[in-house]
Amino acid sequence: MQEKNTFEKIYEVVKQIPRGKVASYGQVASLAGNKRWARVVGYALHVNPDSEGIPCYRVVTKDGRVSSAFAFGGANRQVELLMADGVEFEDGHVKMEEYQWETPWIY
DNA sequence: CAGTTGACGGCCC
DNA sequence: GGGGCCGCCAACT
Secondary structure, eight states, X not given: OOXXXXXXXXXXXXXXXXXXXXXXXXXXXXXXXOGGGHHHHHHHHHHOSOTTTSOGGGEEOTTSOOOTTOOSSOHHHHHHHHHHHTOOEETTEEOHHHHBOOOTTOO
Protein backbone atom coordinates (compact mmCIF):
# COMPACT_ATOMS: atom_id res chain seq x y z
CA MET A 1 0.00 0.00 0.00
CA GLN A 2 2.81 2.34 0.79
CA GLU A 3 5.07 0.82 -1.79
CA LYS A 4 4.03 3.22 -4.50
CA ASN A 5 5.76 3.16 -7.81
CA THR A 6 7.66 6.20 -8.94
CA PHE A 7 4.85 7.17 -11.26
CA GLU A 8 2.28 7.00 -8.48
CA LYS A 9 4.34 9.32 -6.31
CA ILE A 10 4.68 11.77 -9.14
CA TYR A 11 0.95 11.71 -9.78
CA GLU A 12 0.32 12.34 -6.10
CA VAL A 13 2.52 15.43 -6.11
CA VAL A 14 1.04 16.80 -9.31
CA LYS A 15 -2.44 16.35 -7.89
CA GLN A 16 -1.39 18.42 -4.87
CA ILE A 17 -0.61 21.43 -7.03
CA PRO A 18 -3.06 24.18 -5.98
CA ARG A 19 -5.02 26.16 -8.53
CA GLY A 20 -3.43 29.37 -9.72
CA LYS A 21 0.10 28.02 -9.27
CA VAL A 22 2.55 26.08 -11.37
CA ALA A 23 5.33 23.64 -10.59
CA SER A 24 8.40 22.65 -12.54
CA TYR A 25 9.28 19.05 -13.41
CA GLY A 26 12.30 19.25 -11.13
CA GLN A 27 10.12 20.60 -8.34
CA VAL A 28 7.63 17.76 -8.67
CA ALA A 29 10.47 15.28 -8.94
CA SER A 30 12.06 16.65 -5.78
CA LEU A 31 8.77 16.39 -3.88
CA ALA A 32 8.24 12.92 -5.31
CA GLY A 33 11.50 11.76 -3.84
CA ASN A 34 14.42 12.63 -6.13
CA LYS A 35 15.16 15.76 -8.08
CA ARG A 36 16.81 13.77 -10.87
CA TRP A 37 13.47 12.24 -11.74
CA ALA A 38 12.75 15.33 -13.84
CA ARG A 39 12.81 13.20 -16.98
CA VAL A 40 10.86 10.47 -15.28
CA VAL A 41 8.23 13.03 -14.31
CA GLY A 42 7.86 13.96 -17.94
CA TYR A 43 7.48 10.32 -18.81
CA ALA A 44 4.94 9.79 -16.05
CA LEU A 45 2.82 12.68 -17.22
CA HIS A 46 3.25 11.44 -20.76
CA VAL A 47 1.34 8.26 -19.92
CA ASN A 48 -1.08 10.45 -18.00
CA PRO A 49 -3.55 7.74 -16.81
CA ASP A 50 -5.92 10.40 -15.49
CA SER A 51 -5.78 13.63 -17.46
CA GLU A 52 -8.77 14.95 -15.58
CA GLY A 53 -7.38 14.16 -12.13
CA ILE A 54 -3.80 15.07 -12.88
CA PRO A 55 -3.43 18.75 -13.86
CA CYS A 56 -0.37 18.05 -15.97
CA TYR A 57 -0.86 21.45 -17.56
CA ARG A 58 0.23 23.01 -14.25
CA VAL A 59 3.63 21.42 -14.72
CA VAL A 60 6.10 23.51 -16.68
CA THR A 61 9.85 23.51 -17.24
CA LYS A 62 12.34 25.40 -15.08
CA ASP A 63 12.18 28.20 -17.61
CA GLY A 64 8.47 28.55 -16.96
CA ARG A 65 7.79 27.39 -20.50
CA VAL A 66 5.43 24.60 -21.52
CA SER A 67 6.72 21.51 -23.21
CA SER A 68 6.78 21.43 -26.98
CA ALA A 69 5.41 17.91 -27.25
CA PHE A 70 2.31 18.57 -25.21
CA ALA A 71 0.00 15.92 -26.62
CA PHE A 72 -3.18 16.56 -24.71
CA GLY A 73 -4.52 19.33 -26.92
CA GLY A 74 -1.54 21.41 -27.95
CA ALA A 75 0.96 23.55 -26.06
CA ASN A 76 -1.23 26.58 -26.61
CA ARG A 77 -3.97 24.67 -24.81
CA GLN A 78 -1.85 24.40 -21.67
CA VAL A 79 -1.25 28.15 -21.61
CA GLU A 80 -4.95 28.73 -21.94
CA LEU A 81 -5.73 26.42 -19.03
CA LEU A 82 -3.11 28.06 -16.85
CA MET A 83 -4.52 31.49 -17.60
CA ALA A 84 -7.93 30.14 -16.64
CA ASP A 85 -6.38 29.17 -13.31
CA GLY A 86 -5.29 32.76 -12.77
CA VAL A 87 -1.66 32.32 -13.81
CA GLU A 88 -0.15 35.19 -15.78
CA PHE A 89 2.17 34.74 -18.73
CA GLU A 90 5.06 36.90 -19.80
CA ASP A 91 6.13 36.67 -23.43
CA GLY A 92 4.94 33.07 -23.60
CA HIS A 93 6.49 31.99 -20.33
CA VAL A 94 4.92 31.77 -16.90
CA LYS A 95 5.95 34.22 -14.20
CA MET A 96 7.33 31.42 -12.08
CA GLU A 97 8.87 34.05 -9.84
CA GLU A 98 5.34 34.82 -8.69
CA TYR A 99 3.37 31.74 -9.62
CA GLN A 100 5.75 28.87 -8.96
CA TRP A 101 4.09 26.59 -6.41
CA GLU A 102 5.37 27.24 -2.91
CA THR A 103 5.72 23.75 -1.48
CA PRO A 104 5.19 23.81 2.31
CA TRP A 105 7.03 20.49 2.58
CA ILE A 106 10.17 21.36 0.80
CA TYR A 107 12.95 18.91 1.47
C1' DC B 1 18.12 -9.49 -20.12
C1' DA B 2 20.03 -5.37 -22.57
C1' DG B 3 19.45 -1.29 -25.28
C1' DT B 4 17.03 2.88 -26.36
C1' DT B 5 14.01 6.41 -25.33
C1' DG B 6 12.15 10.61 -23.02
C1' DA B 7 6.49 16.21 -21.48
C1' DC B 8 14.17 17.81 -18.03
C1' DG B 9 18.06 20.01 -15.56
C1' DG B 10 22.35 21.78 -15.13
C1' DC B 11 26.88 22.92 -16.85
C1' DC B 12 29.93 24.24 -20.74
C1' DC B 13 31.14 26.93 -24.84
C1' DG C 1 23.03 36.40 -22.97
C1' DG C 2 21.97 32.50 -26.00
C1' DG C 3 22.63 27.86 -27.70
C1' DG C 4 24.33 23.18 -27.31
C1' DC C 5 25.88 18.93 -24.95
C1' DC C 6 25.97 15.67 -21.34
C1' DG C 7 24.02 13.44 -17.46
C1' DC C 8 20.26 11.07 -14.31
C1' DC C 9 16.55 7.67 -13.51
C1' DA C 10 12.78 4.82 -14.67
C1' DA C 11 9.84 2.82 -18.19
C1' DC C 12 9.20 0.80 -22.77
C1' DT C 13 10.50 -2.42 -26.82
